[in-house]
Amino acid sequence: MNTLTSRIARGVYRPGGQLPTERQLRDEFSVSPMTVRRAVNILIDRGLVTTTRGRGTFVRSLDLGEAVFRLQEVTDQWASGGEVDVQLLEASIIPATAEVAAVLKIAAGARTVYLRRLLLREEVPIVYHREHLIYDETRPLVEALLQVTSLEGLLRGTESAGLPSGDLTIQATALGSRAAELLRMPPGSPAFCLEHVFNDFDGKPVSWGWFLCRSDLFRLSTHVGADRYARGHEEA
């Protein structure tokens, strides 16, 4: 029922205004209540309308906070424009610093695996990645990760071990001297920093790391509000 989306985009239903009741919509389109419900639900989680039980369905006005950015877009940018190589710069077993130990919830000084990688596209460095892993002899996690040389493998990352969840944070940052040198940028250049912590099935952290991305090559973009879907006059 993109008809509804279209009507909102074209201003037939104005922000703040009320949509027809679900029973009216059912009659207008000659569908079952369940079908109307699903259509309205789609509009709700697109953020186009809000509903209040006992009152009705209303068109939301544009709110910047609704915007969602998909990381997919960034990883697509990594892959676009040429073959991407993953180059392993370092793989060593080192004792955890206090900081690493705190995040991974292990004892300070416990053995961890430290990995540094550089992603290159057509020989040009585009992303620098550092990662700390809990060292566990009983699991083949490390071996699996060492052999990650494809971009696909790195993004699915710890997938080889089948990890179920993780936390991600994006910040704007300035490149340090080593990162800048590796990425062939002036020190202090702005960059995206994507920090990640992956957890095991028991909910305990297993991996902590950062992707540093040249800011001139990557961005996050999105669309808020109606349109972009339909300005025509089709269904739903």
Place this chain on the structure above:
Amino acid sequence: MNTLTSRIARGVYRPGGQLPTERQLRDEFSVSPMTVRRAVNILIDRGLVTTTRGRGTFVRSLDLGEAVFRLQEVTDQWASGGEVDVQLLEASIIPATAEVAAVLKIAAGARTVYLRRLLLREEVPIVYHREHLIYDETRPLVEALLQVTSLEGLLRGTESAGLPSGDLTIQATALGSRAAELLRMPPGSPAFCLEHVFNDFDGKPVSWGWFLCRSDLFRLSTHVGADRYARGHEEA
């Protein structure tokens, strides 16, 4: 039916593995097919599972690309920790430069409204905003925007005029000298740049602007994969 989410998080259903068929789930939980369908749909758009018609439902392995970041989090950060004032630095009518004209799809030299604002939290500048608007005497848009002095009003922004859609882009950038001075940071400091273009009902651009945010104060974070919802043993 968070039971399913919980089972995935706890590893009962492993990444790559197959879930029971929808008919099995219907019997196990004694619900109607439609209910199972909805539960599975929720898992699908959380990115936890994929389905293939004629084959079955499978647990997805973790993919960084699934991650979505909500701008709401940033605007919440703006508002948290104290009262936010919106200070209007400049409001002038100027001819459009070639660049502005191209984005707003008007003639170069056409009259535009140029606004500069500073967001302050507890007297401390946190966000610098610049915006170009099409000047249209027939609409009270400008007057409405000039009177925006609350954070809420700025975020809903052009809402006063009831605009239906917009495009947003986030980039990491380095502060220029004027922005740095206003934000009381060293020039070249890293910052988030949130660029926006808002459109009218006819789909034509109306406004183009940028929010520059101190990177030390703001971040985007999110969670991917299972858990965070339920590690217990409830429904859905």
Place this chain on the structure above:
DNA sequence: AAGTGGTCTAGACCACTAT
């Protein structure tokens, strides 16, 4: 042919809001 997900119907009932 059998089994899978995907969509839909035509109602029933509930929770809430307005009057």
Place this chain on the structure above:
DNA sequence: TAGTGGTCTAGACCACTTT
């Protein structure tokens, strides 16, 4: 009390994949 959104049932039928 009447009208609203919200949830659910118990089937039917379709599209697709596997054997």
